[in-house]
Amino acid sequence: MPETPVANIGVVGLAVMGSNLARNLASREGNTVAVYNRSYGRTQTLIEEHPEAGFIASETIDEFVASLAKPRTAIIMVQAGAGTDAVISQLAERFEPGDIIVDGGNANFHDTIRREKDVSETGVHFVGAGISGGEEGALKGPSIMPGGSKQSYETLGPILASIAAVAEGEPCVTHIGTDGAGHFVKMVHNGIEYADMQLIAEAYDLLRTIGGYEPAAMAEVFAEWNQGDLESYLIEITAEVLKQVDAETGEPFIDIVLDEAGSKGTGVWTVQNALDLGTPVGGIAEAVFARAVSSHPEQRSAVQAVVTSRPTPAERYEGFEDDVRAALYASKVVAYSQGFDEIIAGAAKYGWEIDKGAVAKIWRAGCIIRARFLNRIVDAYANNPGITTLLEDPYFAKAVADGEAAWRRIVSTAALSGVPIPGFGAALSYYDSLASKRLPAALVQGQRDFFGAHTYKRVDKPGVFHTLWSDDRSEIETEPSTH
Numbered sequence: 038m039p040e041t042p043v044a045n046i047g048v049v050g051l052a053v054m055g056s057n058l059a060r061n062l063a064s065r066e067g068n069t070v071a072v073y074n075r076s077y078g079r080t081q082t083l084i085e086e087h088p089e090a091g092f093i094a095s096e097t098i099d100e101f102v103a104s105l106a107k108p109r110t111a112i113i114m115v116q117a118g119a120g121t122d123a124v125i126s127q128l129a130e131r132f133e134p135g136d137i138i139v140d141g142g143n144a145n146f147h148d149t150i151r152r153e154k155d156v157s158e159t160g161v162h163f164v165g166a167g168i169s170g171g172e173e174g175a176l177k178g179p180s181i182m183p184g185g186s187k188q189s190y191e192t193l194g195p196i197l198a199s200i201a202a203v204a205e206g207e208p209c210v211t212h213i214g215t216d217g218a219g220h221f222v223k224m225v226h227n228g229i230e231y232a233d234m235q236l237i238a239e240a241y242d243l244l245r246t247i248g249g250y251e252p253a254a255m256a257e258v259f260a261e262w263n264q265g266d267l268e269s270y271l272i273e274i275t276a277e278v279l280k281q282v283d284a285e286t287g288e289p290f291i292d293i294v295l296d297e298a299g300s301k302g303t304g305v306w307t308v309q310n311a312l313d314l315g316t317p318v319g320g321i322a323e324a325v326f327a328r329a330v331s332s333h334p335e336q337r338s339a340v341q342a343v344v345t346s347r348p349t350p351a352e353r354y355e356g357f358e359d360d361v362r363a364a365l366y367a368s369k370v371v372a373y374s375q376g377f378d379e380i381i382a383g384a385a386k387y388g389w390e391i392d393k394g395a396v397a398k399i400w401r402a403g404c405i406i407r408a409r410f411l412n413r414i415v416d417a418y419a420n421n422p423g424i425t426t427l428l429e430d431p432y433f434a435k436a437v438a439d440g441e442a443a444w445r446r447i448v449s450t451a452a453l454s455g456v457p458i459p460g461f462g463a464a465l466s467y468y469d470s471l472a473s474k475r476l477p478a479a480l481v482q483g484q485r486d487f488f489g490a491h492t493y494k495r496v497d498k499p500g501v502f503h504t505l506w507s508d509d510r511s512e513i514e515t516e517p518s519t520h
């Protein structure tokens with residue numbers, strides 16, 4: 038243990054994210070980084086493998102706290118949930134007013150709101166900061182979404198800016214809003230990540246089943262798409278995954294991976310909160326459900342056992358690949374638009390002033406959903422901050438309209454061919470719902486009024502009405518139903 042505190046920042050939790058973030062911090066001018074992990078083995082491995090980082094390593098939490106210069110700043114990168122709570126209370130018991138605890142894990146923002154309230158009562162600042170970029174991002178520069186007080190951001194901001202990714206000369210970090218705002222936005226980021234990955238997976242399935250492409254050839258298609266509007270990290274890594282050959286069997290890697298997708302929960306949270314907020318995020322929800330469907334092998338084999346024939350895949354037609362690309366782009370626009378809708382709704386409910394353009398800016402580099410077209414979202418909010426949906430922005434409206442015919446061809450061809458496209462289909466239906474002059478919601482209102490006297494409004498006059506369905510079916514003006 039050092040005799041006097043020397044580290045200006047500390048990291049607790051030295052698994053994939055924490056160890057790389059600690060190395061990133063240590064590589065920046067002026068930083069001396071203290072590190073601590075529950076099991077000392079991880080700490081030992083890190084300091085042995087990276088002597089160049091000059092870490093101050095501690096075996097106990099007391100030593101760790103003692104090694105930090107005041108006001109102390111510690112970033113926690115441990116498992117979300119109980120692990121994070123355990124580390125927060127260990128630090129909060131030892132920290133003093135003015136010190137800062139940062140939770141950089143994928144915390145549920147409701148937990149962050151609770152933790153911020155509890156910790157700040159002691160005078161210690163608590164900041165929930167979403168960090169995206171995986172292992173490489175943590176090391177070379179992630180996208181960082183901090184919440185917490187403006188006061189704590191004054192101290193923390195420059196440190197985070199020094200380790201964040203840089204997009205067009207700007208660090209990918211901004212103060213998102215108070216208490217849980219940072220983790221809320223990170224949650225939505227992950228929801229969009231799920232949707233984007235699912236859409237790319239559907240494009241892969243279409244290219245393979247109808248297009249007849251083998252994985253290596255498909256890798257070239259994705260690599261080419263990565264030169265245009267679809268340019269993004271997820272398209273780039275898709276090409277890499279499809280190129281990969283399994284060393285053991287010589288088969289394409291993709292063919293030896295079990296087709297049951299896992300998840301750690303942030304996508305589910307995005308959908309749960311969207312339901313609470315009344316925000317339609319069908320693209321994200323379908324992506325979450327698609328992973329769930331894939332992970333029910335017992336249902337899949339039971340249905341496969343009773344389904345005696347499957348549709349013959351359609352013939353690949355001239356321009357099929359371009360159609361898939363256009364359908365992917367249009368569906369992706371919808372997914373991002375829905376994600377930003379959830380951010381707007383969350384900000385309204387929880388009282389956060391979230392700058393949507395700034396969020397799009399910090400997602401342009403470092404994070405998993407980094408993509409060229411985020412610049413278009415930045416522009417959309419700059420041109421009209423009060424826009425009701427990204428789909429009304431002139432650029433996005435034209436982009437979707439230009440791809441609309443291809444989108445419809447792909448959705449109908451997939452349906453006729455028996456290729457599941459929950460993401461493409463949900464995105465197109467959402468677009469059609471917004472674009473239709475009249476929705477069948479009128480019938481739903483009629484049904485609700487019939488069985489439960491839930492009332493309805495009329496198109497031709499103000500007021501709230503109920504039809505006496507079980508009487509003479511005359512209409513009465515009434516109060517809105519509360520049941």
Ligand SMILES: NC(=O)C1=CN([C@@H]2O[C@H](COP(=O)(O)OP(=O)(O)OC[C@H]3O[C@@H](n4cnc5c(N)ncnc54)[C@H](OP(=O)(O)O)[C@@H]3O)[C@@H](O)[C@H]2O)C=CC1
Nearest residue numbers: 050051052053054055075076114115116117120142143171
């Ligand atoms: N992996 C990724 O790509 C990303 C992860 N995240 C988030 O970052 C955080 C860290 O992720 P990752 O590096 O993958 O590590 P894990 O989520 O696998 O968590 C492992 C770390 O948590 C520690 N830990 C678990 N329980 C406790 C506890 N009760 N008390 C103290 N420490 C505990 C472990 O310590 P020990 O070694 O002793 O077991 C270890 O350091 C998580 O919240 C994750 O959701 C965010 C973005 C990307």
Ligand SMILES: O=C(CO)[C@H](O)[C@H](O)COP(=O)(O)O
Nearest residue numbers: 169170171300301302303405
């Ligand atoms: O936060 C991340 C990136 O931004 C993680 O990679 C994400 O947690 C992965 O989620 P899942 O395991 O549910 O696919």
